Amino acid sequence: MYRSIILIVAVVFLFPALLQGQKQKTERAYAAWNAGSYYEAIDYFKDVYSKTRDKQVKADMVFMVSECYRMINDPKNAELWYKRAVRSPFPRPEAQYWLAESNKKLGRYPQAIEEYRKYRQLVPGDPRTEQQIRSCELAMEWQASPDAYVVEELKEANTGDSDFSAAYGRDDYGLVWFTSSRDDAKGNKEHGATGQSFTDIFETRLDKKGKWSTPVPIDFLNSEFEDGTPSFSSDYTEVWFTRCEAGKRENKGCVIMYSSREGTRWSDPVKLELLADTLVAAHPSISHDGQTLYFVSDMPGGFGGKDIYRTTRTSPGSEWSRPENLGADINTRGNELFPFIRYDG
Numbered sequence: 001m002y003r004s005i006i007l008i009v010a011v012v013f014l015f016p017a018l019l020q021g022q023k024q025k026t027e028r029a030y031a032a033w034n035a036g037s038y039y040e041a042i043d044y045f046k047d048v049y050s051k052t053r054d055k056q057v058k059a060d061m062v063f064m065v066s067e068c069y070r071m072i073n074d075p076k077n078a079e080l081w082y083k084r085a086v087r088s089p090f091p092r093p094e095a096q097y098w099l100a101e102s103n104k105k106l107g108r109y110p111q112a113i114e115e116y117r118k119y120r121q122l123v124p125g126d127p128r129t130e131q132q133i134r135s136c137e138l139a140m141e142w143q144a145s146p147d148a149y150v151v152e153e154l155k156e157a158n159t160g161d162s163d164f165s166a167a168y169g170r171d172d173y174g175l176v177w178f179t180s181s182r183d184d185a186k187g188n189k190e191h192g193a194t195g196q197s198f199t200d201i202f203e204t205r206l207d208k209k210g211k212w213s214t215p216v217p218i219d220f221l222n223s224e225f226e227d228g229t230p231s232f233s234s235d236y237t238e239v240w241f242t243r244c245e246a247g248k249r250e251n252k253g254c255v256i257m258y259s260s261r262e263g264t265r266w267s268d269p270v271k272l273e274l275l276a277d278t279l280v281a282a283h284p285s286i287s288h289d290g291q292t293l294y295f296v297s298d299m300p301g302g303f304g305g306k307d308i309y310r311t312t313r314t315s316p317g318s319e320w321s322r323p324e325n326l327g328a329d330i331n332t333r334g335n336e337l338f339p340f341i342r343y344d345g
Contacts (some may be wrong), residue, residue, distance in 0.1 A: 004071055004288065011064060025044065025047055025048050025051070026048050026057075028062075029041055029044030029045045029047075029048055029064070030064075032044055033045075033064065033067075033068070036070040038067075038071040038072050039068070039072050039194055041064070042065055042068045042069065042072075045061045045064045045068065045307060046065055048061050049061035049062060049065065055088075055089050055090070055235045056089075056090055056232075058088070059085070059089060059090035059091070060090075061100060062081060062084045062085045062088055063085045063088075063092055063095055065081045066078055066081035066082045066084075066085050066095065066098065067098075068107075068162055068340055069081060070101075070102070071100055072194055073236060075101075075102045075105035075106050076102075076106065078098065078102045079099065079102035079103060082095050082096075082098050082099035083099060085099075086099055089106045093119065093122040093123050094124055095143065095258075096115065096118055096119040097116075097119045097126075097128070097129075099115050100112050100113075100115035100116040100118075100119055103115055103133070104132065104136055104139075105137070107139075109136040109139050109140050110136075110140075112132075112136050113133050113136050113137070114300065116129050116132050116133045116136070117133070128333075128334075145226050146157070154212060156204065156211065156212040156213070156214070156215075157176070157178065157202075157212060157215050157309060159180065159182045160194075161180060161181045161182045161183075161196050161197070162179075162180065162181045162194070162199065163178060163179070163180045163182070164178065164179050164180075164230055165178060165179040165230070165283075165338065166178040166230040167230045167231060167232055168232070169180075169202075169230075169232060169236060169239075170236055172297060173187065173206075174205060174206040175203060175204075175205050175206070176203065176204050176205075176212075176230075177201055177202070177203050177214075177218065177230045178201070178202055178203075178204075178230075178237075179199050179200070179201060179202075179227075179228030179229055179230075180199060180200065180202050180228075181196040181197045181198065181200075181203075182197070182200045182215075183197065184200075184202075184215075184216075184217055185197045185198060185199060185200040186198075186200050186217060186219075186222045186223065186224060187218065188260035192311060195206070198224070198225055198226045198227075199226050199227060199228045199259065200217045200218070200222040200227050200228070201217070201218045201221050201222060201227050201230055202215040202216060202217050202218065203216060203218055204216075205213060211231045214244075220259075220266055220268070220269075221239075221241065221257075221259065221269055225243055225244060225245045226242070226243065226244040226245075226254075227241060227242070227243050227257075228241060228242055229241055229242045229283045229284065229338065230284070231285045231286050232286070233286055233290045234288050234289070234290065234343070236261070236304050237260060237261045237262075238258070238259070238260050238261070238285075238286070238290065238316070239258070239259050239260075239261075239266075240254070240256055240257065240258050240272070240284035240286060240293065241256070241257050241284065242254055242256060242257070242282040242284065243255055243256075243257050243269075243271075244282070253277060253278060253279065253280055253283060254272050254280045254282040255272070255277075255281055255282075256271070256272045256274060256281045256282065256284045256295060257269040257270065257271055257272070258270055258271075258272055272320065274295075274311060274320060274323060275299060275323070277296060277299060278299055279298060279299050280296070280298045280299075280306065281295055281296075282295060282297070283295055283296040283298050283337060283338050283339060285339045285340050285341045286341070287341050287345070288341075288342075288343040288344075288345075289313070290316060291312055291313055291315075292310050292311070292312050293310065293311050293312075293313075293320065294308060294309070294310045294326075294339045294341050295308070295309055295310075295311070295323075295339070296308055296309070296336060296337055296338075296339065297309050297323065299323070301325070302331060303325075303328055303331040303332060303333060304332050304333040304334050304335060304336065305334065305335040306335040306336060306337060307325055307326070307330075307331040307336055308325075308326045308330055308331060308336045308339045309323040309324060309325055309326065310323065310324055311323045311324070311327060
């Protein structure tokens with residue numbers, strides 16, 4: 001009897017401490033999420049999920065783990081956790097939508113269509129549903145009747161990390177600059193959103209035997225922060241790229257940087273003063289005549305999270321105009337990223 005009383009008293013005093021500890025873990029998880037540290041937040045949300053018996057909290061944590069995997073572009077794990085989310089006692093309609101999206105990213109088009117139709121029953125008025133179903137149908141049609149183009153992996157340039165946003169750096173197409181988070185990147189910190197190194201711009205060259213060289217970083221462009229997405233002028237004497245000052249638990253925004261070449265020497269990169277420091281300006285793409293720069297921004301008044309804008313100048317070295325949104329024909333309620341403008345417009 002005496003021992004039972006002691007045990008009850010211990011539980012009474014311990015229970016508030018356990019609740020407080022869980023609250024702190026939950027706050028830490030959401031703090032990482034709000035800071036854009038999605039990779040880091042995954043373990044925090046999973047920890048809260050495994051430690052709680054509250055069904056509502058468990059459902060919330062399953063959904064947030066799914067969201068983190070989606071944000072770090074891991075559709076395989078996102079699909080697994082969204083399945084859990086839609087089957088939880090407290091499912092959210094958006095979990096059903098992103099389950100369909102994850103299947104589409106994985107190339108499982110029939111399954112994606114089925115999941116989109118389930119979402120349509122939950123949210124009949126969402127215009128995205130019919131668009132996404134049609135996109136899956138088109139993908140299957142294209143797979144059944146492929147074009148003559150053959151896409152091959154550039155194995156000499158790729159790694160197990162992120163390698164993307166390639167751009168030709170010469171008119172003979174023998175030089176390519178691209179973005180990578182491989183180990184050779186200059187920044188030695190881990191990005192909280194991806195779990196990988198900060199990205200840098202690398203180059204690879206085509207030799208006389210038709211083989212691409214081992215990529216090396218462009219030292220004069222790269223910083224300790226995130227650098228990437230280069231875009232060259234048509235004569236290859238100017239380059240624009242993105243720099244994002246990001247820490248493990250903070251994002252300070254992104255800016256567009258610029259450098260010009262005389263002979264073989266490139267100038268020190270300078271920031272284009274397009275927007276306020278608190279806004280994102282990223283993913284530049286220059287027109288063939290060099291007078292219009294397209295880029296991505298989250299400035300107020302857009303159609304979605306991030307939209308595509310353009311700014312113009314009258315000649316090299318002149319000031320850029322006030323950015324203009326490309327409008328509803330281009331931008332949607334989602335995020336528009338990585339624009340590319342061809343030489344013919």
